Amino acid sequence: MSSKLGFGWACLLISLMVLVTEVRGRVKIFNVMNYRAVADGATDNSQAFLKAWKEACEWKGNGSVLVPPGSYMVNSVRFEGPCKGSVGVVIGGLLKAPADPSKFSTDSWINFRYVDHLTVSGGTLDGQGQVAWGLNDCSKNSNCPRLPTTIRFDFVTNAWIDHVSSINSKNNHIVLFGCENVNMTHIRISAPADSPNTDGIKIGSSHGIRISRSTIGTGDDCIAMLSGTKDVHISNVVCGPGHGISIGSLGKNNGDDVNGVVVKNCTFRGTSDGVRIKTWAAPSLGTASNFIFQDIFMDQVGNPIILDQEYCPYPPCRQQPSLLQISNVTYRNIWGSSNAKVAVTLRCSGSKPCQNVVLEDINLDYRGPDSPATALCSHVNGLSVGHQSPPPCI
Ligand SMILES: *[C@@H]1O[C@H](CO)[C@@H](O)[C@H](O)[C@H]1NC(C)=O
Ligand SMILES: *[C@@H]1O[C@H](CO)[C@@H](O)[C@H](O)[C@H]1NC(C)=O
Ligand SMILES: *[C@@H]1O[C@H](CO)[C@@H](O)[C@H](O)[C@H]1NC(C)=O
Numbered sequence: 001m002s003s004k005l006g007f008g009w010a011c012l013l014i015s016l017m018v019l020v021t022e023v024r025g026r027v028k029i030f031n032v033m034n035y036r037a038v039a040d041g042a043t044d045n046s047q048a049f050l051k052a053w054k055e056a057c058e059w060k061g062n063g064s065v066l067v068p069p070g071s072y073m074v075n076s077v078r079f080e081g082p083c084k085g086s087v088g089v090v091i092g093g094l095l096k097a098p099a100d101p102s103k104f105s106t107d108s109w110i111n112f113r114y115v116d117h118l119t120v121s122g123g124t125l126d127g128q129g130q131v132a133w134g135l136n137d138c139s140k141n142s143n144c145p146r147l148p149t150t151i152r153f154d155f156v157t158n159a160w161i162d163h164v165s166s167i168n169s170k171n172n173h174i175v176l177f178g179c180e181n182v183n184m185t186h187i188r189i190s191a192p193a194d195s196p197n198t199d200g201i202k203i204g205s206s207h208g209i210r211i212s213r214s215t216i217g218t219g220d221d222c223i224a225m226l227s228g229t230k231d232v233h234i235s236n237v238v239c240g241p242g243h244g245i246s247i248g249s250l251g252k253n254n255g256d257d258v259n260g261v262v263v264k265n266c267t268f269r270g271t272s273d274g275v276r277i278k279t280w281a282a283p284s285l286g287t288a289s290n291f292i293f294q295d296i297f298m299d300q301v302g303n304p305i306i307l308d309q310e311y312c313p314y315p316p317c318r319q320q321p322s323l324l325q326i327s328n329v330t331y332r333n334i335w336g337s338s339n340a341k342v343a344v345t346l347r348c349s350g351s352k353p354c355q356n357v358v359l360e361d362i363n364l365d366y367r368g369p370d371s372p373a374t375a376l377c378s379h380v381n382g383l384s385v386g387h388q389s390p391p392p393c394i
């Protein structure tokens with residue numbers, strides 16, 4: 001009964017989405033069913049999807065690939081531009097990846113490349129990662145294979161990704177590389193807390209990325225921002241389980257820069273870390289600056305505020321002070337509970353002390369036998385203002 005009802009709603013939603021886009025932009029629909037897709041959850045639909053994409057992409061107007069409700073097995077697919085007009089992909093159903101990791105010759109399952117004016121909306125992407133996770137734990141398996149990211153956007157510009165769910169990715173859920181002006185709304189990401197390397201959204205070499213109204217629970221970072229990333233705005237995101245929202249790790253190579261990140265009005269639940277900046281203790285040059293973490297609730301978080309310039313998840317680490325300059329970092333109105341006594345860690349580099357770090361209105365509580373919470377700083381220049389609990393170390 002309830003699944004019939006759900007199906008009905010999905011149909012209605014799809015019809016409305018198609019209608020709205022059709023009226024707005026004179027869209028031509030390319031329904032995968034007209035390209036022999038079979039919604040039985042087992043037949044490989046890669047060719048049907050690729051043909052529908054090709055025609056939508058070559059349509060000199062606004063083309064839209066439609067995947068009606070149902071369950072579709074899809075092998076590794078690459079949706080490539082440039083296209084002649086804008087392209088939409090409307091997914092009404094469930095896409096399933098092959099469970100066997102050896103079926104993938106590339107580093108992604110679903111890949112969009114070189115597309116301008118792309119919209120991806122709806123759908124659940126099931127990476128079927130359970131088999132792969134056993135292989136992906138590099139701490140137990142030194143020969144760990146390259147596993148595919150669920151959905152990867154390379155050199156995609158002016159895009160909107162909306163109401164997309166990703167479950168049980170084999171590796172990262174969503175990766176953006178070389179992208180510009182991408183908005184992501186109502187994204188749902190989920191994988192078990194112990195699934196290795198399942199970052200939620202990983203962003204590298206991209207500018208103008210906005211993520212809002214999304215829920216991410218996974219085995220690695222909820223969101224990670226890496227080298228070459230600028231101007232990222234994250235708001236109304238709930239993160240947990242996972243390793244928090246991270247900038248880095250940076251500083252393994254020269255020029256690992258990240259500049260301009262705002263994380264606002266977010267909640268962290270039971271994550272190992274909250275808002276995190278991490279650089280390797282290696283002599284590479286770079287800058288990480290202009291970050292604001294504001295209006296954030298921490299619910300039983302391991303390291304709610306952590307800036308670590310001696311990051312070393314596994315040896316060998318060259319134990320030299322980091323030469324990556326961190327500056328202009330504001331933590332404002334962050335409250336809730338810490339699972340560790342040290343609720344605030346600002347461990348900067350002895351060679352390049354952090355500049356202009358501001359702690360403003362911090363209220364983090366720790367209820368262990370060795371309470372209260374403390375803050376730990378090294379090589380930090382900046383100031384603390386407003387309410388401070390734990391007592392500030394700047
Ligand atoms: C495509 O859609 C956009 C708005 O979504 C509209 O401005 C544009 O005119 C449309 N292009 C064509 C060729 O229909
Ligand atoms: C993304 O959102 C911003 C701010 O709301 C808006 O200015 C921009 O046009 C949007 N971009 C796309 C591709 O939808
Ligand atoms: C902040 O988040 C809460 C809960 O997630 C939401 O109800 C509220 O509208 C958000 N505030 C703003 C300014 O977006």
Ligand SMILES: *[C@@H]1O[C@H](CO)[C@@H](O)[C@H](O)[C@H]1NC(C)=O
Nearest residue numbers: 259287288289290327328356
């Ligand atoms: C840090 O902020 C100051 C004041 O807003 C600004 O002048 C400076 O350029 C910023 N530093 C970096 C590295 O962007």
